[in-house]
Amino acid sequence: MHKNPQLRLTRRSFVAGAAGLAAVGGVSRSLAQETRTFDFRTRLTSYVFEDRPPTPNLVSLADHAPPPVLRLRKGQKSVINLTNGLDDYTTIHWHGLRIANQMDGVPYLTQMPVAKDETFTYAFTPPDAGTFWYHPHCMTMQQIAHGMTGMLIVEEDMDPGFDADVPVNMKDFRLNDDGTFLPYFTARGAARGGTYGNVRTVNWDVAPTYDVPSGGLVRLRLLNTDLTRVYKLFLPPVPGRVIAWNGNPVLEPIAMPTQDAPLWIAPGERADIALRVPESEGTPVAVQSVIAGQLTDIVTLRSVGASAKRDLAELAPLPKPELKEPDLANAERKDILFGWSPDGDGTKNGLCGDFGYTFWSIDRKPWPGDAVEGTGPVAHLRLGQSYVLRLYNESPNLHPIHLHGLVFKPIRSNMRTLPANWTDTILLLKDEVIDLGLVADNPGDWAFHCHVIEHQKSGLAGYIRVS
Numbered sequence: 001m002h003k004n005p006q007l008r009l010t011r012r013s014f015v016a017g018a019a020g021l022a023a024v025g026g027v028s029r030s031l032a033q034e035t036r037t038f039d040f041r042t043r044l045t046s047y048v049f050e051d052r053p054p055t056p057n058l059v060s061l062a063d064h065a066p067p068p069v070l071r072l073r074k075g076q077k078s079v080i081n082l083t084n085g086l087d088d089y090t091t092i093h094w095h096g097l098r099i100a101n102q103m104d105g106v107p108y109l110t111q112m113p114v115a116k117d118e119t120f121t122y123a124f125t126p127p128d129a130g131t132f133w134y135h136p137h138c139m140t141m142q143q144i145a146h147g148m149t150g151m152l153i154v155e156e157d158m159d160p161g162f163d164a165d166v167p168v169n170m171k172d173f174r175l176n177d178d179g180t181f182l183p184y185f186t187a188r189g190a191a192r193g194g195t196y197g198n199v200r201t202v203n204w205d206v207a208p209t210y211d212v213p214s215g216g217l218v219r220l221r222l223l224n225t226d227l228t229r230v231y232k233l234f235l236p237p238v239p240g241r242v243i244a245w246n247g248n249p250v251l252e253p254i255a256m257p258t259q260d261a262p263l264w265i266a267p268g269e270r271a272d273i274a275l276r277v278p279e280s281e282g283t284p285v286a287v288q289s290v291i292a293g294q295l296t297d298i299v300t301l302r303s304v305g306a307s308a309k310r311d312l313a314e315l316a317p318l319p320k321p322e323l324k325e326p327d328l329a330n331a332e333r334k335d336i337l338f339g340w341s342p343d344g345d346g347t348k349n350g351l352c353g354d355f356g357y358t359f360w361s362i363d364r365k366p367w368p369g370d371a372v373e374g375t376g377p378v379a380h381l382r383l384g385q386s387y388v389l390r391l392y393n394e395s396p397n398l399h400p401i402h403l404h405g406l407v408f409k410p411i412r413s414n415m416r417t418l419p420a421n422w423t424d425t426i427l428l429l430k431d432e433v434i435d436l437g438l439v440a441d442n443p444g445d446w447a448f449h450c451h452v453i454e455h456q457k458s459g460l461a462g463y464i465r466v467s
């Protein structure tokens with residue numbers, strides 16, 4: 001059902017940013033060198049979606065619903081004590097952070113699953129500022145379907161000068177009218193593009209409106225944590241620019257999205273947009289999408305108060321990413337194929353939930369499962385060397401391919417021009433072949449998979465070894 005955002009204004013309207021969305025961990029400059037410690041316990045909670053009765057069995061952290069926006073700082077040590085309050089096993093992965101392999105949160109590959117009432121301590125120092133996120137990597141389907149995804153913001157050393165910072169965590173739920181959950185997926189969906197949700201939310205609310213200062217500069221952090229949907233978003237013509245893509249400041253420009261040329265944000269992906277909101281109080285700026293032929297508001301910003309009279313030119317540019325350029329002239333090429341699966345009887349994920357089907361493969365081999373021992377890497381990269389990964393999509397479906405622990409740059413596609421911006425995820429279109437360049441500078445076994453979780457869990461997964 002389409003909700004009029006004006007109606008939402010009277011029901012749920014607040015200043016986004018520090019005082020609005022639950023955020024934990026914002027640090028003052030003087031504390032930047034101190035360790036930041038969080039004690040989180042996963043737990044079940046309930047939440048009201050639109051006009052339904054409360055939905056039980058959502059998964060969140062501590063006393064937050066939805067899971068909090070976690071604010072860390074570049075170069076500052078962070079310690080997260082995760083205690084599992086759920087009956088099921090879990091782990092947490094820090095999507096996009098280039099940290100030590102043992103802290104990456106991938107069951108069996110980097111750590112054992114965390115049982116009920118056990119605590120696992122994640123300790124790391126984020127090397128890059130930007131928009132990242134966290135999610136379980138054990139019982140991934142079930143726990144993400146039940147809401148367990150959160151934005152992870154790593155603050156810059158400097159202050160870029162925004163008046164408001166608006167986290168937008170887009171995620172669909174599959175709910176019955178009585179608020180209970182529909183099955184997480186259908187086999188038919190998993191074998192094709194994936195299974196779509198029927199309740200589209202931002203920070204667990206349907207088409208919310210957030211108040212921002214009139215004439216102010218807003219950093220919109222768009223994050224797609226859905227299991228399946230590739231969001232295609234656009235904005236009205238307000239002054240603005242895309243400043244970061246998948247956690248990294250853009251080096252080659254990405255155009256401001258319009259209805260004719262929307263910005264595609266696949267599962268796992270992020271975009272940071274700097275924009276100046278209108279001067280006159282009450283004027284809405286809606287991020288929209290056309291979904292099933294319907295013009296749909298995703299999230300709306302409403303300007304409040306006297307004009308802050310800011311100008312986009314007042315923003316300090318984000319610091320350039322400190323990443324090593326691949327040496328393409330001497331890079332070894334590795335070809336990797338993504339496609340259908342030869343017959344299989346389902347991945348074996350041990351304590352992390354067997355999926356029951358195998359539909360997908362990498363290099364024509366379905367991933368046998370997280371808990372299967374003796375499975376070799378998709379590729380073995382030598383530490384410190386440059387590589388070109390040539391990814392082939394042999395299927396008609398879209399696959400956002402994600403690599404943990406490293407970032408890469410698109411070099412070329414057989415179908416389109418891709419801006420050469422650092423990223424941890426790349427969307428492969430039907431029949432597309434993309435070359436990626438990277439320096440294998442972080443040692444470990446790094447998970448490598450499609451971020452359509454049904455694809456990941458039914459075979460489109462593996463890992464890349466760097467040693």
Ligand code: C2O
Pocket residue numbers: 093095135137268402404447449451
């Ligand atoms: Cu966002 Cu392997 O994950």
Ligand code: CU
Pocket residue numbers: 093094095096402403404405
């Ligand atoms: Cu990841």
Ligand code: CU
Pocket residue numbers: 398399400450451452455456460
């Ligand atoms: Cu996929």
